[in-house]
Amino acid sequence: GAVVSQHPSWVICKSGTSVKIECRSLDFQATTMFWYRQFPKQSLMLMATSNEGSKATYEQGVEKDKFLINHASLTLSTLTVTSAHPEDSSFYICSAPLAVRYQETQYFGPGTRLLVL
Amino acid sequence: QQQVKQSPQSLIVQKGGISIINCAYENTAFDYFPWYQQFPGKGPALLIAIRPDVSEKKEGRFTISFNKSAKQFSLHIMDSQPGDSATYFCAGFNTNAGKSTFGDGTTLTVKP
Numbered sequence: 001g002a003v004v005s006q007h008p009s010w011v012i013c014k015s016g017t018s019v020k021i022e023c024r025s026l027d028f029q030a031t032t033m034f035w036y037r038q039f040p041k042q043s044l045m046l047m048a049t050s051n052e053g054s055k056a057t058y059e060q061g062v063e064k065d066k067f068l069i070n071h072a073s074l075t076l077s078t079l080t081v082t083s084a085h086p087e088d089s090s091f092y093i094c095s096a097p098l099a100v101r102y103q104e105t106q107y108f109g110p111g112t113r114l115l116v117l
Numbered sequence: 118q119q120q121v122k123q124s125p126q127s128l129i130v131q132k133g134g135i136s137i138i139n140c141a142y143e144n145t146a147f148d149y150f151p152w153y154q155q156f157p158g159k160g161p162a163l164l165i166a167i168r169p170d171v172s173e174k175k176e177g178r179f180t181i182s183f184n185k186s187a188k189q190f191s192l193h194i195m196d197s198q199p200g201d202s203a204t205y206f207c208a209g210f211n212t213n214a215g216k217s218t219f220g221d222g223t224t225l226t227v228k229p
Contacts, residue, residue, distance in 0.1 A: 004160075006160075032215055034216055041204075041222075041224070042221070042222070043206065043219050043220065043221045043222050044161070044206070044219050046216065049216065091158075093160045093161070095160075097215045097216070103149060103166075103168070104149075104210075104212055104215065105149060105151050105163060105166060105210055105217075106151070106163075106210070106216065106217050107163065108153070108160040108161045108162065108163075109160050110159055110160045111158070111159060111160040113158070
């Protein structure tokens with residue numbers, strides 16, 4: 001099946017530092033990838049759509065200067081949390097759509113746990 | 118506006134019982150309805166999905182029932198096992214947009 005990986009799986013950083021999270025599609029190409037944020041016991045909140053070769057599309061209320069997204073290749077998207085603060089602590093998950101048997105659906109990475117001290 | 122409503126929020130079932138999770142959607146642009154299973158600390162994994170032109174789909178112990186006119190669909194887990202304990206998300210997928218809208222999730226606990 002389709003595999004999406006994320007790195008790192010968890011990260012602890014000091015307040016004010018920047019953290020980069022990578023999302024890779026391992027066995028397929030993805031012109032589009034999605035970044036979600038998930039708080040404990042809550043649903044997935046779409047933050048932005050990452051587009052290969054062009055600017056990301058951010059959901060309403062998400063600060064584009066805070067959450068920098070780069071989709072440099074057909075298999076890699078990165079999310080950089082700039083000047084991280086404790087309120088940015090969360091579970092970040094990426095996904096990529098893939099057509100299987102003529103039906104496209106989303107496949108998710110394992111997630112990255114971010115803790116900002 | 119919540120486009121996909123999921124219930125119940127939590128569910129406790131005895132081993133061997135049937136777990137039922139319900140979802141209702143509003144957006145008629147959805148053309149595919151996947152269910153995801155998520156274990157703590159992991160990303161969601163695609164479990165089973167259905168197209169709106171099908172009323173039921175079964176894969177092993179998991180069955181989706183779909184009612185297009187009512188804009189409702191449900192997940193049935195037969196012979197529920199403790200290993201099924203997880204959070205389940207229903208979703209409406211818009212192929213044109215290439216992305217899903219998720220329900221709020223149901224935390225299932227299967228007691229031995």
